[in-house]
Amino acid sequence: MTPYNFPILTNDFNYDLPGGLIAQLPLEPRDSSKLMLLDRTTGSIQHSIFSELPNILKDTDLLILNNSKVIPARLKGTKNNSNGKVELLLLKKLPDDSWHCLAKPGKRVRAGDTIILSGESNIMTTAKVLSTNDDGSKIIRLENETDAMKIGELPLPPYIRTHDSNTNRYQTIYSSDLGSVAAPTAGLHFTESLLGKIQNKGITIAYTTLHIGLDTFKPIQESDARNHLIHKEYFHINQQNIAKINNAIKNNSRIICIGTTSVRVLEYLGTQAMSKNQTHLEAQTGENDIFILPGYQFKVVTGMVTNFHLPKSTLLMMISAFTSKSIIMSAYQEAINHNYRFFSYGDAMLIT
Template identity: 50%
Template sequence: MLVDEFDYDLPEELIAQHPCEPRDASRLLVLERNGQKINHRHFYDLPEFLQTGDLLVFNDTKVIPARLFGIKAGSGGKVEVFLLNRLTGNTWEVLVKPGKKVRPGTVVVFSDELQCEVLSTTDFGGRIVRFSFQGIFEEILDRLGEMPLPPYIKERLSDQERYQTVYARKRGAAAAPTAGLHFTHSLLEQIKLKGVQIVFVTLHVGLGTFRPVQVHDISEHSMHREYYNISEQAACQISEAKQAGRRVIAVGTTSVRTLETAAAEDGRITSCSGWTNIFIYPGYRFKMVDAMITNFHLPKSTLLMLISAFAGKDAVLKAYRAAVSERYRFFSFGDAMLIL
């Protein structure tokens, strides 16, 4: 299957530059896989499409201010360090700019209280670095770091919390699980009152979100690994719902990837954690997910391939054409889809 099969035309003005206010006022395209019916609604209408007994699975990762700016010790050259994954203790996997000039052994100074040494390079062109600091690393990062908004967002975000979900609690992501940005505390309460279960898993969004598919044949693409965790309580709730025939609805592609990584062939999940590089594209057989909530994704992206695997490529591209025609807002701060 070729990457060009997942392309579509998108006017630049439809790329959302700021989040919708309030969160749940964004639009919602509902795509029914059986019959390929398309319905245009708003996100606050979501409870109408949920049933008593459904299980909604959210990703509770929290975005860290992952972009740091420093200078090379000695030369004074400017360096940008983008945090991806914490490996062990003070050792991180990062991206650096300019990459060619930041070799192993380089020391980057961010302030009097924080610096890092480059230890090695990675297969994806990144670096492994070890931080040294005076104080508490997370507090220093909150002071010095910037929120890592995607490059297609040109406007400055006035409220940094708008790039976090209202239920974000476990620090470690380099990007937000954007399907969750539409939920408000009030909407979550409405959903619970309808008898819908809510459960949280964790996947710290990393390099895979930013890395384009650079091969012609998508089967040759390699995903970057990301850390995930499913607690014992969450695993029990998910397995019970699946075994009982209740719908498991994933909120966002990160929740989808977490569930499908951990699910056994019989639809059971056990408590687990680790690293996943699962790449879901058409031909994949889903073991756990019955429906999903997602945003509109970039052309030729792995996320567009994932939802095409779930709903069918032709149906998805038809829905995207309808969204463009109806002037939906696209990408991280854009509108949402519910695929049933």
Template identity: 45%
Template sequence: MKTSDFYYELPQELIAQDPLEDRSSSRLLHLDRRTGEISHGTFQDILTYLKPGDCLVINDTKVIPARLFGRKEDTGAVIELLLLKRRENDVWETLVKPGKKAKVGTKLIFGDGILCGEILDVVEEGNRLIQFQYEGIFEEILDQLGEMPLPPYITHKLKDKNRYQTVYAKHEGSAAAPTAGLHFTPELLQRVKEMGVKIAHVTLHVGLGTFRPVKVEDVAEHHMHSEFYVVEQEQAALVNETKRNGGRVICVGTTSCRTLESATDEEGKLQAGSGWTEIFIYPGYQFKIMDGLITNFHLPESTLLMLVSAFAGKEKIMAAYKEAVRERYRFFSFGDAMFIV
């Protein structure tokens, strides 16, 4: 299977640059994965597709303001950092721009010195390990100095940091938002619960590996970066009980899907625990537990487009995307949604 099989034409103006005023007023494309039938509505119509006894699985990770701008201590040259993974002792794996000049031993200063760093090492993909020094609480300093790490295709500045968070974001650690969840409001979630749908939460801290372009032509040769996930005992029990009772497990976003598929055993039972996952789902994959998926529209030739193609079939997905372009849907992180079941 070739990466180029997952290419589609997307007019630039369909890439959503700003979130909608009302989260739940985005459009919703419903795809029946058995028949390929497509229907159109708004996100609030999700209530008509859900059934009592279903279980929605949400990812409660919280995006940290992971983009930092600073300068090199010796030359004063401007440098940009993206925090990717927290290691031990205030060491972070980071993406540095410009990367070529970010040599081991370089000292960095942020916010007039309230945060300092030193490059310790170069890791895979050219990322850098940086050790930080500061007084006080790192998260508070980050909140003061950092910016939300919006994807490169969003060129507008975000007016409100919270619009790149889900309303249920809780555990800090992501470099990108689980964007399918951005469509939910507290009121809509309440209505979901009132109709007899359970809501289970898992945590997967989204790294940039999810969004890295696939650079190999043979899909099977692509390697995913690892991401940390947590499934609590109580939440695993909720999902397993849904399956036992004949309800559907519906993942909100590809990150919830990847967490469940990583933590489910071969008998189809979700196991509580935590760990790192490098799961790469592409056509041919046999799903162990997921019955439905709420997701946004993904980049051409991306691992996320491959995942939804694995679930619904490549032909049906590519046809749905073609229809979405024709119907002028908004694409990517701040764009419209799709419900595949």
């Protein structure tokens, strides 16, 4: 049962983006990206750069960072009985240590097949295909997961067509918990120096983990966004970090999420707390399936840093829920007019 009472038309969240504004390579240094400052209430806009973030934030702010690390999820190999080339894209590790994945060409990869995996190094291992799901995705078991991670490549989004030899640029500098198939891109702008300046100002930082699946970035195909199926994603937040968040709530401090993934964790926990008539959040490990659309009432988050998102995406709808569709669409047009760089390697906005 959807909590949204009125149709949310996907086409209302479309916009025209010149192809030249899709960032193909990251900027150096990381914090040299543009930073749009957007007032969620009035829609007023200021232009800055990311390195100025410590001067923009208040010393009472709490920042929430997602420390998930991107796995080298793209695996290449051959079928052992035909030598036909196969590419696997790991999506999610399952409780029994098997993997949910996509296969290309999918129709030629069947249950019982063994895929011989190899890469630029001399390492080789295999993947056994256990089953095919109704949507054509596969369940596989890796013979040696450690070797597979050494062989695999980071799965850059399809709109990035320029290869960057520095694969660490598609990881945040604070990533530590391996499990995502896409980066929490708002965090890509942080440097060690920038984090140091933020902490020296007295700003508190808390960490959560949400392992990002590919569905996070996919445009919605349904005409009414309420009919879109949001997939569950693993998340974890411990007691130490929950205590920082509860303290910020108690003190009425701003809680600013770095990226939409952190937003999803806090709002999922906030929704749970509200259902129990609690004012405090609880540490938890679980599966997150919250779907934030316009009309949603935010319970915990009071600010967010986020990149510029794809048309018709769930993320564009989420940030529109945080402000309004008209404010976001006006801000995006302003970004286009000022040659902001869009998507994963692009520039950012701070919405407060």
